[in-house]
Every structure is written in C-alpha cells, then in structure tokens.
Amino acid sequence: MAGSTEQFKKITLQVAGMTCASCVAHNEEALGSLPGVRKAVVNLATGKANVEYDPAKVTLADMRKAVADVGYEAVLDKVQLRIGGMSCQSCASNIESAVGALPGVGKVVVNFAAGSAGVEYAPEITSLSEIRKIVHELGYEVVEKVEGQEALDREREARQKEIRRQLIYLIISGTLGTLVMIGMLQPYWIFPAFIPAWLNNKVVLFFLTTPVVFGPGRQFFVNSWNGLRHGVTDMNLLYATGIGAAYGIAVINTFWPDAGFGGREATFYEAAALLTAFIILGRYLEAVTRGRTSEAIRRLMKLQPKRARVMRDNVEVEISAEDVQIDDIVVVRPGESLPVDGLVVEGYSSIDQSMITGESIPVEKKTGDEVIGGTINKTGAFKFRAIRVGKDTALAQIIKIVEEAQTTKAPIQKIADKVAGRFILGVHLLSLLTFLFWFFIGYSLWFTSESRLMLTPYSLSLVGAFGFALLISVTVLVISCPCAVGLATPSAIMAGTGKGAEYGILFKGADAMETTSKLKVVIFDKTGTLTKGEPSVTDVIAVKGNEKEVLHLAAVVEKNSEHPLASAIVKEARDRNIDLEDAEDFNAIPGQGVSARYGQSTILLGNRRFMAEQNISLEKLAADAERLEHEGKTAMFLAVDGVAAGIVAVADTLKPTSALAVQELHRMGIEVAMITGDNRRTADAIARQVGIDRVLSEVLPQDKANEVKKLQQEGMIVAMVGDGINDAPALAQADVGIAIGSGTDVAKETGNVILVKDDLLDVVAGIQVAKATIRKIKENLVWAFGYNTLAIPFGMGVLYPFVAQMVSPELAALLMATSSLSVTLNTLRMKGYVPPVRLQQFPTQVPHAAGLQPTS
Amino acid sequence: MKNTGLISAIIYTGISLLISGLFVIATLPGQYTSVDRIGGAVWVFILSMIILMPVIIPAVNRKLQ
Numbered sequence A: 001m002a003g004s005t006e007q008f009k010k011i012t013l014q015v016a017g018m019t020c021a022s023c024v025a026h027n028e029e030a031l032g033s034l035p036g037v038r039k040a041v042v043n044l045a046t047g048k049a050n051v052e053y054d055p056a057k058v059t060l061a062d063m064r065k066a067v068a069d070v071g072y073e074a075v076l077d078k079v080q081l082r083i084g085g086m087s088c089q090s091c092a093s094n095i096e097s098a099v100g101a102l103p104g105v106g107k108v109v110v111n112f113a114a115g116s117a118g119v120e121y122a123p124e125i126t127s128l129s130e131i132r133k134i135v136h137e138l139g140y141e142v143v144e145k146v147e148g149q150e151a152l153d154r155e156r157e158a159r160q161k162e163i164r165r166q167l168i169y170l171i172i173s174g175t176l177g178t179l180v181m182i183g184m185l186q187p188y189w190i191f192p193a194f195i196p197a198w199l200n201n202k203v204v205l206f207f208l209t210t211p212v213v214f215g216p217g218r219q220f221f222v223n224s225w226n227g228l229r230h231g232v233t234d235m236n237l238l239y240a241t242g243i244g245a246a247y248g249i250a251v252i253n254t255f256w257p258d259a260g261f262g263g264r265e266a267t268f269y270e271a272a273a274l275l276t277a278f279i280i281l282g283r284y285l286e287a288v289t290r291g292r293t294s295e296a297i298r299r300l301m302k303l304q305p306k307r308a309r310v311m312r313d314n315v316e317v318e319i320s321a322e323d324v325q326i327d328d329i330v331v332v333r334p335g336e337s338l339p340v341d342g343l344v345v346e347g348y349s350s351i352d353q354s355m356i357t358g359e360s361i362p363v364e365k366k367t368g369d370e371v372i373g374g375t376i377n378k379t380g381a382f383k384f385r386a387i388r389v390g391k392d393t394a395l396a397q398i399i400k401i402v403e404e405a406q407t408t409k410a411p412i413q414k415i416a417d418k419v420a421g422r423f424i425l426g427v428h429l430l431s432l433l434t435f436l437f438w439f440f441i442g443y444s445l446w447f448t449s450e451s452r453l454m455l456t457p458y459s460l461s462l463v464g465a466f467g468f469a470l471l472i473s474v475t476v477l478v479i480s481c482p483c484a485v486g487l488a489t490p491s492a493i494m495a496g497t498g499k500g501a502e503y504g505i506l507f508k509g510a511d512a513m514e515t516t517s518k519l520k521v522v523i524f525d526k527t528g529t530l531t532k533g534e535p536s537v538t539d540v541i542a543v544k545g546n547e548k549e550v551l552h553l554a555a556v557v558e559k560n561s562e563h564p565l566a567s568a569i570v571k572e573a574r575d576r577n578i579d580l581e582d583a584e585d586f587n588a589i590p591g592q593g594v595s596a597r598y599g600q601s602t603i604l605l606g607n608r609r610f611m612a613e614q615n616i617s618l619e620k621l622a623a624d625a626e627r628l629e630h631e632g633k634t635a636m637f638l639a640v641d642g643v644a645a646g647i648v649a650v651a652d653t654l655k656p657t658s659a660l661a662v663q664e665l666h667r668m669g670i671e672v673a674m675i676t677g678d679n680r681r682t683a684d685a686i687a688r689q690v691g692i693d694r695v696l697s698e699v700l701p702q703d704k705a706n707e708v709k710k711l712q713q714e715g716m717i718v719a720m721v722g723d724g725i726n727d728a729p730a731l732a733q734a735d736v737g738i739a740i741g742s743g744t745d746v747a748k749e750t751g752n753v754i755l756v757k758d759d760l761l762d763v764v765a766g767i768q769v770a771k772a773t774i775r776k777i778k779e780n781l782v783w784a785f786g787y788n789t790l791a792i793p794f795g796m797g798v799l800y801p802f803v804a805q806m807v808s809p810e811l812a813a814l815l816m817a818t819s820s821l822s823v824t825l826n827t828l829r830m831k832g833y834v835p836p837v838r839l840q841q842f843p844t845q846v847p848h849a850a851g852l853q854p855t856s
Numbered sequence B: 001m002k003n004t005g006l007i008s009a010i011i012y013t014g015i016s017l018l019i020s021g022l023f024v025i026a027t028l029p030g031q032y033t034s035v036d037r038i039g040g041a042v043w044v045f046i047l048s049m050i051i052l053m054p055v056i057i058p059a060v061n062r063k064l065q
Helices: A001-009 A021-032 A058-067 A089-100 A130-137 A146-187 A202-214 A219-229 A235-255 A269-293 A295-303 A392-409 A411-446 A466-481 A483-500 A508-519 A525-531 A549-556 A564-575 A607-615 A619-630 A659-666 A678-690 A701-713 A728-732 A759-793 A809-832 A834-841 B001-026 B035-062
Strands: A009-016 A037-043 A048-053 A073-075 A077-084 A105-111 A114-122 A141-144 A309-312 A317-322 A329-332 A340-346 A349-353 A363-366 A382-388 A505-507 A521-525 A532-541 A582-591 A593-598 A599-608 A632-641 A643-654 A672-675 A694-696 A719-720 A736-740 A753-755
Touching: A021 A037, A021 A058, A021 A309, A037 A340, A048 A058, A048 A701, A058 A073, A058 A105, A077 A130, A077 A809, A089 A105, A089 A130, A105 A632, A105 A678, A114 A130, A130 A141, A141 A219, A141 A678, A146 A202, A146 A269, A146 A759, A202 A235, A202 A269, A219 A235, A219 A363, A235 A466, A235 B035, A269 A809, A295 A392, A295 A619, A382 A564, A392 A483, A392 A505, A392 A508, A411 A466, A411 A483, A411 A508, A411 A759, A411 B035, A466 A759, A466 A809, A466 B035, A483 A505, A483 A508, A483 A659, A483 A759, A483 A809, A505 A508, A505 A607, A508 A736, A508 A759, A521 A525, A521 A659, A521 A701, A525 A532, A525 A643, A525 A672, A525 A678, A525 A719, A532 A564, A549 A564, A549 A593, A549 A599, A564 A593, A564 A632, A599 A607, A607 A632, A619 A632, A619 A643, A643 A678, A643 A736, A659 A672, A659 A759, A672 A678, A672 A701, A719 A728, A728 A736, A736 A759, A753 A759, A759 A809, A759 A834, B001 B035
Parallel strands: A521 A672, A521 A719, A672 A694, A719 A736, A736 A753
Antiparallel strands: A009 A048, A009 A073, A037 A048, A077 A114, A077 A141, A105 A114, A309 A317, A309 A329, A329 A382, A340 A382, A349 A363, A505 A753, A532 A643, A582 A593, A593 A599, A599 A632, A632 A643
8 A cells, every 4th residue: 555655646736717616526526537546635715626646647637638628727836937048949949848848847938039938837746946957957047936925916816806807797787687676666666756667668677687697697607508518517507597597588578478488577687687696796705705714824925024134245235035045144123024044143132923833922032042934023133044945934834734734625525515516416406396396286286366476576477387387496496506515614724724823723634623623532742742841950858958058069069960850950050040169079870879079078969779878868858758759750869978968859840831731621521641651650740730631651652652542442533742753653643643842843743733832722722723613614514505405495485385475586596695695704703713722811912812913 | 538428418318308208298188388388398408408417427438438
C-alpha cells in the first residue's frame, strides 16, 4: 500500500463556473471517473478541486478536459516572466515549445517584443523553478514577478466581478419584475386609480418580462444546457424549467388565449420575472457570502507589508518586501510591520504578535530574540537579521495551512453533497409524479372555479387540467431547490478555520475540525506540554540558617555543574540576586550529588543515598523530604560540615494555564488523560495538581502511540496534545493530533491541529471553535434542506383541496431565496464568535480579544 | 466516445418518447382537450428526458468503456 501511495500525487485545480452543490458532484464524478485518479474532492466555496492521481495514468490535460466536458473550466496558476536575451521571434518559439512540453504547463505565450512570457501551469506538477530552469538552460535570463499579492488581487477582482454581475442582474430583474407585478395588479382593488391601464396590457408585460428571462435569466438556460449535454443535472435546470414553463404559459396565454392554459387572465409574467429576480437574489447573496468567508485569508495576507528597509553597504535602503534576502539586516521603526522573520541583532522593542500567535499583550524583544514577519513593532527601533523570507515565513506557512484547510471537505459535507446531487434528480421525479397526479386525479376531484394562487390576484377559473398540473409541477421544482446547500458547509468551514487562525489555532482540514468537535478524550503529554519542560526550584527548607543561606550554598557548589537540576538551583539563586562565589575542590559523584569546599566549610548536596554514604543524619528533614517526594518533587539535601542544613526541592512546574485548561475540558464533558515516561508517583503528583482523571505513566516515547490506540479501542475519539516533533507517532495515531507551541515552525508540525502559541487554553479554544463551526454547519443544513423539504408538500398542493389556493412559483422562489438568506446570515454570525474560554480570559477585549485585528 | 453519446441519446430519448406515448394513451379515455394531451405529453417528455439523461449517460459510459 505504501508503494502505491507514493506513486500518487496531489494537485489543486481552480474550477471556474461552479454555482451549486450539484456542480461539485459533477466535477467530482468527472475527475473521479478518470483512470488513474484515486480521489477527487471539490469545494464550492473556494472553487477548488483537490485531486490525488497517478501521473503515469492521467495527465493534467486529461483532468482539464474532464472538467471541461461537464461544462466547467479548470483554471491554472498564471505567472508572468520577464525574459532577457531573446533576439528574434524564433527565440520566443523555442521557449514556447520547451516550456509547453513540461507536463504541468497548460499554456505558454512568449511575447518577443515585450520580453515577457505568460505561463499557465499547475505548480504541483511543474514548479515555477522548473520552468525557470528550462528557460535558463535554453540560454535566456528569466525573472518572475512574485505574485502573492497580485494573485490575491486577481481573486478579489474575480469575486467582485461576480458580485457586480449578479447585482446588475438583480437590479434589472428586480426593477422589471416589480413593474410587471404592478402591471398585473392594475385591475384590482384601488390600483386602477394609481396605475395606468396600459401597464396591464399583456403585450407590454411580454416586452417587460422577455428581457428578464433572456437577460439575467439566460445564465440558467445556458448552464443547464451545458450540464445536460454531458448528462448532468444541476440547480440551474430547476430554475430553467421553472422560469421557462412560467414564461411559456404566459406567452401562450397572451398570443393564443384560447389554447386552454387559463386565457388572458392567467398570464404569469410576474411569476417568470420575479422567479428570476428571487433566484438571482439568492445567487447574489451566495457570491457575497463567499467573498466574506475568505476574509480571514485576505486579512492574513494584508498583514505582510509591501516595503522593507534593509542595510546595503551600510546604507539604509527601501526595497520591496519580496526582495528581502536571507541574512539581510532589516531596520524597523516604531509602528511599522515586520516584512520577514528574523533574529534581533540590535535594539530593543515590544512587538504586537497578536495577529500571528493570538497573544493579546505585546512581547518584549531584545538582541537574539526571534521576530515574526507581519507583526507590528510597537515601541523602539531595532534591526534584525532575516532568517526566513518569501514562502518560508511563518505568516506564509500559516496562510498556506489555512488555505489548504479551506479546500478540504468535512465528512458531513460529503454526505450533504451526495444528498444534494440526488435531490435534484429526485425533485424532477417528484415534479413529474405531482404533474401526473394533478392531471389525472387531482384536477377532476378538487378543481373549482374559485381556485387562486396564494398572494396573487389571479383567478384560475379558466385553467385546464394541463395548465393546472403544470403550475403545481413547476412550483415543486422551484420550491424544492436546495440551492443553499452548496454554501451551507464550506462557508461555515471557511469562517471556522479563519476564526481559529485569529486565535493562533490552525486546523489542517475540515475533517480535523469535525473530529475535534466530537472529542471524548484529550491526552496531554506531560513534559513540555502540561509542564514547562525544565526543572525549577519549588521549595527551600532550612534547618540550619535561613532559606537564603541554604539556597546560596547549594548554588555555590552547583555553579560548576552541568546537570539540569544544578542549572535550576543556580538560576533560582541568580533570580533572587544572590551572589555566587566560586567554590573549591568541586567533585561530582554521578547519580548521587556534588561536594565542594566553600570558605572553611565542606558542602555536600545530593540525594538521600549520597547523604547516607557520607553518614549524615536526615532525621530532622525526613518528614519534609517525604512530603516533597509525594508531591512529585526531587529533594536535594544540603549538608554543611557533616550536618544536615536543609533541602532544595526541584521539580518540573506546571504551565500557568494547565489546570484551568483541564478544568474547562472537564466542564465540556471531555475526559482528560496524561501520558508520561515518569514514574507513577511523580506522574500522579502532577496529575493531582491539574486535576487529571487518567494517568498513563512509565510509558516509553515509542509506546505512546500504543497507549493512544488502546483508548481508541475503547471506542473513544481521542486527541493527543504534545510536541509536534517528539510526539509525532502519538499525534499521528490519535484521531486528532494537536501540536502545541510550534511558534514559527508551523510547517514542520505533524498534528491535525497546530497551536502557534504555547498555551493549553488554546486546546480548549480549538475544541470550542470546532464545535461552534460544526454546529453552524448543522444549522445551515437545516436552513438549506429543512426549509425546502418542509415547503415541498405545500408546493405539491396539499392545501389545495381545503382552501382552493396554490403556492405560486414566485412565492416558491421567494421561499427559496429566504433559505439562502438564512444560510448567509447564519454563517456571517460566526464573524463575531469568541471562544467562551477566551471570553472568560479577556472579557474586556471582545470580539478581538486576540488574534487578527480587523483591518480598516 | 461519440458512439456512447449516440447510444445514450437513443436510449433516453426512446424511453422518454415511450413515457410520453403512454401518457397520451392514458388520456384517451378521459375528457381532455388536445392542448391538455399535447402540452402534457411535451411536459412529460421534458421531465422524463431531464430525469433519464443523468442516469443513462453515465450508465452507458460505464458499460461501454
């Protein structure tokens, strides 16, 4: 299996032209049916298709063709290259044929006169550097424009273009639709006094409606025909049949009133016009939602400044941030954003890192400290040496992770897409059955001359069996359309992953988010996760002299030792401003302790065994020593001139938020376990301090994954929280691996969820964000599916036998648009979401307690 | 590829015509106008085509490829 996995490669294609969940199903089916494609996942909200394929069996061209065959377009990355050294048109032709022959290149156009080339390519198959290399090998110079911001602008431009297009359609169809509606109402109630009679003229109405149907409404006919030609049905077809049938009846009744469709009094022009307007309203809302939910990425991208000041030949020069090289010395002034990652080499400042790590308080930075690109320098001016630039910066890595996560599909979405795909077919079948029922049975049983369409002035007294059954059939098509389904899940996932990124919580995929929301057990690695991972002095007990003297003597003798416990004691003494003189005759006994001469005294510091071998009585210290050891601390005995003087206890201490995080998890009904290689007593002591239920102690690093597996075998959905590098096997085994405190190295992490900050409360916040997102998805699905499903019986005319009124097609369209509006508004509510645990922590800083600050 | 398209088209159009024909036959005993009969048959044909095309085309493709 491993072998076969290696031969598969992954590619992300941008698919243009998708408008609904069934488009997703078509593209997945088209790509998935290609020989050599193992998996194809398409996301409507991002418009991207992730394909796992065998390059030996299927090419990029095959995949693009498959997408084109079902009526869409696989758009490739575009790059503009500046090419130097071309002397004639044949140079351009040579470059075109060489670059064009690369497997991942879809199109290449070289402009000799401009000295440039435009290449469309799939970077996963052929990288930009390969393209550059081949041009270089042909003997030309080549420089590419770095296009991060450009790509962003292009994407935004495309979105805005779509929003603008639908808005124009909405204005046209809305205005004309309203006019048609007014015209249709003219003969009724008090309207004759206000509305001129000519507006009710059926030919005038025909001329007002026709531009709506064949202008803004044309997209539905074209798209559904494109789909049908390739054997696929989508929501456009529902709209096209609905609008087409309403318009068709109206035209027939206008020009052939005796044809038996209800005559001149039943020309449903406003149904065709308003149906188009309402559907376009739904489209417009969807386009707006798609733009809004990708705001998180946009805001992350905006963090990177465009300009940087670097030292060149001891002179400060301003260059493009993209041109900063590794080892460049970058100068930053107060209030400026850092262009790249680096190490401070001169100066001192505090930096607002909230946009990357979610920390709300600015962090002090001095020489030697690491700084992150995209963060904001608050106070002082300083210089730093660039260590990561371009695509390697923490910010670029975070953007990549969030982008990739947004293109993945949660299991719940796969089900929704499948249902939506079948739903369309089912709706047409239902529409046909409804038509047959009302034509053959319903009409003769229940039709009365009092029949009306709900909320319209029409009398349907002259409608025949066909016209009557057709109206109901069209209403079923329109009312059943689950057009909001396509947006329900991906928009929530995009909002959720973006929200996580605001708090420094990076979900690597929608599936990780869904699994996180279902967690039953969270296992924490002890050392470095629950605890700080470095020992520190916790207690000093003196029986001779005072605490300060005991710590002083202990530190003096340990000053020359390299043991971690010694470092902890020396650090504590220095922190308490104790001067540490040099001791003489230093002697270390491995595994026991140290001895040295200080002044006229002989000082011993070591464990119980060391003291016993030196015949030193510990009677006065026995009770304290036992208590400390029970608490999981290491007791180091100090003896001066053969007499016990005190104890210095050292332990790995808990991180400040560990206990609170465990408490919060318990409150959420999640079991918490701890895994460690430590002995039972130490492990229990730590577990008691944080309130952990289950302790897995004396587990060797290589066995941690097995312990995770055992819990999974008990039927639990397990998360493992640990160091992304050392605990990699256990993180990989867990249902959700949460890598904590990765800082700027997010790309190296193996977890499904990456916490940029070293704060356990982010585990809680991550689970809360995941739960909120999945809850949002479920709500959206209820709005998208439930609404329509509930409305179907009314569309089918269940009320008609009792009230002699039918749901009109335009009312059905309004209900459908309301469903889209509900999903849109519900998703946008996620923007103001703050994980409750963060709300408790920073109640005054909501809604931007931490993380991305809104950009104006 | 062209063959599969043609075969599919023959199948789904044929079945749709058959269903429409059955519809017309079903209307014969009743008191329906010719508009009802012809209009109904056209609508039944359209819906049948829409339902059958996405079912028949992939099925034929699978069978013949």
